[in-house]
Amino acid sequence: MLFIVLGLGLIVLLTEFLAKGAHRVGIVGWICLIFSLCVFVAPLGVVLAGDFNIVIPNTLGFTFGILQIILYYV
Numbered sequence: 578m579l580f581i582v583l584g585l586g587l588i589v590l591l592t593e594f595l596a597k598g599a600h601r602v603g604i605v606g607w608i609c610l611i612f613s614l615c616v617f618v619a620p621l622g623v624v625l626a627g628d629f630n631i632v633i634p635n636t637l638g639f640t641f642g643i644l645q646i647i648l649y650y651v
């Protein structure tokens with residue numbers, strides 16, 4: 578818990594004082610992208626374990642998510 582609070586505080590302080598304007602928005606956007614990827618890719622690690630009650634919903638969700646992204650860009 579302490580690591581999360583200190584990490585988030587460090588990100589806020591560094592982006593606040595070291596980056597300005599649109600550059601700050603870009604930095605924070607990339608940080609959010611990395612955290613989002615970590616959150617949404619983490620359940621795919623369970624797929625490697627082989628429990629079918631977990632593998633099937635995660636695989637289907639991942640597949641449909643990719644299809645949704647493709648349809649969004651089309």
